[in-house]
Every structure is written in C-alpha cells, then in structure tokens.
Amino acid sequence: MNGLEARLATAARGRARHRMIRTAEPRPAGIDLASNDYLGLIRDPRLVAAAVTALQRYGTGAGASRVVTGTVPVHRELEDELAALTGQPAALVFASGYAANLGLLGSIGGPGTMIALDAHAHASLIDGARLSGAVVRFWPHNDLAALAELLGAADRRVVVVVESVYSVLGDAADLPRLAELCADRDATLVVDEAHGLGVTGAGHGSVWAAGLAGVGHVLVTASLSKALGAQGGVVLGSDRLREHLINTARTFVFDTGLAPAAAAAAAEACRIVRSEPERVAALRAVAEAIAAGWGRPVAAGAVQSLPAGSAGAAESVARQLTTEGVLVGCFRPPSVPDGISRIRLTARADLDPAMALGVARRVPALLAGAE
Numbered sequence: 001m002n003g004l005e006a007r008l009a010t011a012a013r014g015r016a017r018h019r020m021i022r023t024a025e026p027r028p029a030g031i032d033l034a035s036n037d038y039l040g041l042i043r044d045p046r047l048v049a050a051a052v053t054a055l056q057r058y059g060t061g062a063g064a065s066r067v068v069t070g071t072v073p074v075h076r077e078l079e080d081e082l083a084a085l086t087g088q089p090a091a092l093v094f095a096s097g098y099a100a101n102l103g104l105l106g107s108i109g110g111p112g113t114m115i116a117l118d119a120h121a122h123a124s125l126i127d128g129a130r131l132s133g134a135v136v137r138f139w140p141h142n143d144l145a146a147l148a149e150l151l152g153a154a155d156r157r158v159v160v161v162v163e164s165v166y167s168v169l170g171d172a173a174d175l176p177r178l179a180e181l182c183a184d185r186d187a188t189l190v191v192d193e194a195h196g197l198g199v200t201g202a203g204h205g206s207v208w209a210a211g212l213a214g215v216g217h218v219l220v221t222a223s224l225s226k227a228l229g230a231q232g233g234v235v236l237g238s239d240r241l242r243e244h245l246i247n248t249a250r251t252f253v254f255d256t257g258l259a260p261a262a263a264a265a266a267a268e269a270c271r272i273v274r275s276e277p278e279r280v281a282a283l284r285a286v287a288e289a290i291a292a293g294w295g296r297p298v299a300a301g302a303v304q305s306l307p308a309g310s311a312g313a314a315e316s317v318a319r320q321l322t323t324e325g326v327l328v329g330c331f332r333p334p335s336v337p338d339g340i341s342r343i344r345l346t347a348r349a350d351l352d353p354a355m356a357l358g359v360a361r362r363v364p365a366l367l368a369g370a371e
C-alpha cells in the first residue's frame, strides 16, 4: 500500500459516518423539505429564460478571471441588482459564496488582525479566517458577553464574523448589539447573509432590516445559490471595499468569473424578490406551519430544526420519510456545531403550509419510535 492509499484507508476506518452524494430526484414529484431553494426559484421560468438568454449571448463560461476578460455586462447588472436589493452602496460578485468569504477575509485579515468567529460559523468563514494568516479565535455561539471579553483582551485590529441566520439551528445573530459592540471597540463586523438574503427583512436581508446597510464597519457576504436559486457569491459594502477586493481578493483575481448564465438568473431573482414580497411572506407561512407542527417558536429564517436523541434516530427518520418521497435534512456529528443530531425541515415559498404542517407533526412521533 503506498502512502496515499494508507492515508485514505486510515481516514475511512476512523470516520464517524460515511457521507453520501444525495441525488435529489424525484424532484419535483417528491416533497423537498431539505434543499436551500427557499423561494422556489430554481425552476422559475423567468430565471431559466434569463439564463438561456445569457447562454446564447455570452456562452457557457466566463472564460477567464473577472480581471482578465471574464467580466461581461451581466456581472455589473447583477452587482447593481444586489446592491439595490440589500440597500448597500456596492457589490462584488464571486464564483461562489465560499469564494466570497475566502476572498473577503483574506483581504481584510492577515497577521496584524484577530478574526473572532461565532462558534457556529460556516466552514467557508473558518477557512477564510485561517487562510488569511490572522490570529483566529472562536467565541461561544451568540454569547455577546464572551465576545466583549475577547474584544477587551485583543492586542490587534479585530474582525468579528457572524451569520445573520445560522444554517443548522436556524437561529439569528443579534445584529444591532453586535454592530454597537464592534463600533465601541473599533472592530469590523462581517455578516454572512447566506440564509438571510431573500428570506429575512422582507427579502432584503437581516442587515437591511437592522438598519445597518451601508454602515461603514458592517460588511456583508452572501451566497446566490440559496434563496436566489442561482449560483455564485457576493461581498457588499462601500465602493472603496469593492475596489480593494478587486485588487487583493485572491478568489476574485485568480478564479474564473461566475458563469454568465448563473449571473443572469441571480439578477432576475433579485428583481423578483423586490417586486414580489408575497413570495417571501409565503415562505414565512410555511416556516410558521412547521414550527406549529412541533409546538415550538418559529426560527428566524427558512430552516426549522428539531433535536434528535441520537444520530441513529435522526438517520432512521430521514430514511423513513425518504421512502415516502419526502426529503428532509438529517444533521449528525461531525456536521453539527454542538454535537446534537437534528432533523431539519426547510421551508419553501412554493410549498403548501398544510402539507408542511402534516410532515412536521409526524417527525416527533417518528423520532420517539426510533429512539
């Protein structure tokens, strides 16, 4: 066995569980309560038509980095739409939300900086912080007293990193208090709106809803692959920040630009979110139905999450529902930040609240039977 084979074999033996690549068929025949297509836009004919037009006009790929020949007019159109939707002065689009987080933290981090992340921050934020070369610290989830203590002891410039809505528990960050705390300590606040954009604040996002859009020390990132039903990522903030990223963000400079078809679809999605607030309200109604089915308060975003007694119980319930054509999220260690396994139901604007209520009601009983 060579070195690589030995490494793969050891890793496989030590793995708590094997991940599978899950194919989402039989969509749309089945009931999908697991994907991130929160507004039900992935198959919207308007997004598809915008993508087809861009395909015909620009071809299948950007062909180069945005700073070489990979920028086409639809990228600027998308950036204008995203800035308008979120109330921000400027936007810069990346090939994915992951790349946007790596790019932003890499270009504002570095050895003279401490990056302080909420313990539930997404992998892309953690990787971005580590790759930046900054001193990386974590503070307990949503514990602002612990964050204040960390900031008080900091001996260098600080960047605080949170998500507006967390993807596993579905809970929210207290953005007004975070922004105030960061302003007091002269720290920068980075808010990842991957699960807020298109969902909270009537679709404008949580930063907008908190009145923090365009506030100098509050920077925003988001994925375009969730509520917007497309692909790509964005950093939102001042024109100066945009200029800085164009010159320094490695995942912008050294990565092929976002495919024009994805950019066109995302731009169309931004227009739909702004013009159809009833779509965001429909998503909320489904989220409320799921929470009602569990007798729990509704979480801030689309994700509603119910703890399971064990990983085995969560797996067995997800498997049972899959056999009935209902896809639900099943989160187990090591993919959960606090070690607690969960069944996660994701609300979508194009689902019937009564149906979502019916599925939600069954989950606690199924879990009890599986434990």
Ligand SMILES: Cc1ncc(COP(=O)(O)O)c(C=O)c1O
Residues within 6 Å of the ligand: 096, 097, 098, 099, 101, 122, 124, 163, 167, 192, 194, 195, 223, 224, 225, 231, 232, 233
């Ligand atoms: C909070 C958060 N940030 C960033 C990302 C990455 O976004 P993308 O899938 O567009 O790369 C995700 C995706 O799961 C996410 O949940």
